[in-house]
Amino acid sequence: MKTDHRKLNFNAGPATLPDAVLEAANAAIYDYEGSGLSILELPHRGAAFQKIVTECNMLVRELCGLGDDFEICWMQGGGRMQFAMIPMNFLPQNGKAGYIVSGHWAEEAMQNATYYGSVDSICSSKSLHFTELPIVPPNAGSDCAYVHITTNNTIYGTQWHHVPQVNAPLVADMSSDILSASRDYSRYDLFYAVAQKNLGIAGNCLVAIKKEFLARQVRSLPPILDYRAHISENSVLNTANVFAIYASLLMLRWIKARGLTNIESDNKLKSSILYHAIENSAHFAAHVRKIEDRSLMNVCFSATTPEARTLFDEACKEARITGVSGHRSAGGYRVSLYNAVSVDWVRKLVEIIESL
Ligand SMILES: Cc1ncc(COP(=O)(O)O)c(C=O)c1O
Known part of the structure; x- marks a missing residue:
């Protein structure tokens, strides 16, 4: 594959992919591992795709240092789907969710929660145009079903280099810094990351949830909007985005090798x-x-x-x-x-x- 004509791509996402990943994806588009099928034709309920999902889950567990107390699944709908699903699943109608408002995506996530319960902007740097991180007050979130944080603010270029102390289950949007550094991922009760920055291509989103937090699900939902249904169906509740999940597998292998x-x-x-x-x-x-x-x-x-x-x-x-x-x-x-x-x-x- 000719890669020397490629531009130096500093886009915020969809982002550049390593040559090795593009080469493997290119080969799989023509013939997936000698199966006589393109990866684009691979049945989502077949053994070959189940193997891809299993290896993805295993690599996330290994790279993020997660134990059996976490469930992992792969979803469509991007970050915005998670903005909606988190309150839908975990914010009781009469309850409150706390949001650390460090940028546009954090604000949009908070806005989504208003459909399901009340929200508390526990700190915000909006008045500073999000050019610095807000200060999290002590005991933040003590009356909240969860506190949501965006670990890296893609638009403004700020990032939390430590996990803020909060007094509630901590939920993190790690879309733009997942696996960019070793960190204690097990400190989060739920974390999610769209794939199109550090984990592959658009159309796939990683979600990791602590079993204990999952058990706090607050309302009955149609399966497609219910984390438990996605987990019990091993990420193939509906026709999965086979190619995007495969691209994430290639990225995870590349991250592990480096x-x-x-x-x-x-x-x-x-x-x-x-x-x-x-x-x-x-x-x-x-x-x-x-x-x-x-x-x-x-x-x-x-x-x-x-x-x-x-x-x-x-x-x-x-x-x-x-x-x-x-x-x-x-x-x-x-x-x-x-x-x-x-x-x-x-x-x-x-x-x-x-x-x-
Ligand atoms: C931190 C963060 N969260 C969420 C999103 C939204 O993701 P999507 O466009 O997949 O809904 C983005 C998009 O760039 C982002 O940077």
Whole structure:
């Protein structure tokens, strides 16, 4: 497979994929492991697909360090489906859910919960345009069915590098930093991550739930909206997105082969050289000022003059760099440094910043 024409893709998601993953996916599209069927034709209830799901679950358990107290399933509907399903399943009608509002996605998740019960914005950095993390008050969530956190704020480039102390089951949207570093995943009662950033392609979402939390399900729901039904059907309650789950398997194998510790140190290196170049340039300014709040995954910054912007855009085009525009609501630039982005790519970007 010819990969040398590929652009240096810093998009926030769908994000770049490793060449090895693209090559394996390409081969499987033609013939899945000598079966005479394309992966796109593979029956979702057949043994071959069950094997894919089983290996995905096993790798998530291994890489996230999860024990038998967790259930794992793979779903469609993206992050927004989880925004709705979490309160649907766990927020009683007369109950309350706490949301740590550190960005747009956290806010949208909270908005979804208002359909099922009441919500408490336990802290928010909205007045600061989400350019820093809010401060979680002591004893947060003591009257809540759960507290929801977004561990990495894709749009603004902030990230929680520690697990905040709360007094309720903790639910996390890890869509943009899952498996980017080793962390204690078992501290969460439920975590979910859309696949299109660090775990593969759109159309698949990982959900991991502690059995104890699952037992707190609060209402009777149609099976498609009920976590227990997805788990008891082993992620094939309906026709599964076979190809997207297979892409996640390829990514999980790739992450395991590289090692989470190496991935984490590369992610730290990539973000530190990029932030360092921005800080030392008169032509750019980082959006997130507090070093401890900065994301290793999404680096957001602006050009200080229209001339610098033009020069930077031209140099990126020339270097075949793509996907560096900021989110439409934040403006400026956003460089996403997910696991598949190489240190060499970031060095190219840094060279451009330093040459202006
Ligand atoms: C942290 C986070 N959560 C949720 C979403 C929404 O995911 P989806 O578009 O799959 O609903 C995104 C999208 O980028 C995200 O970055």
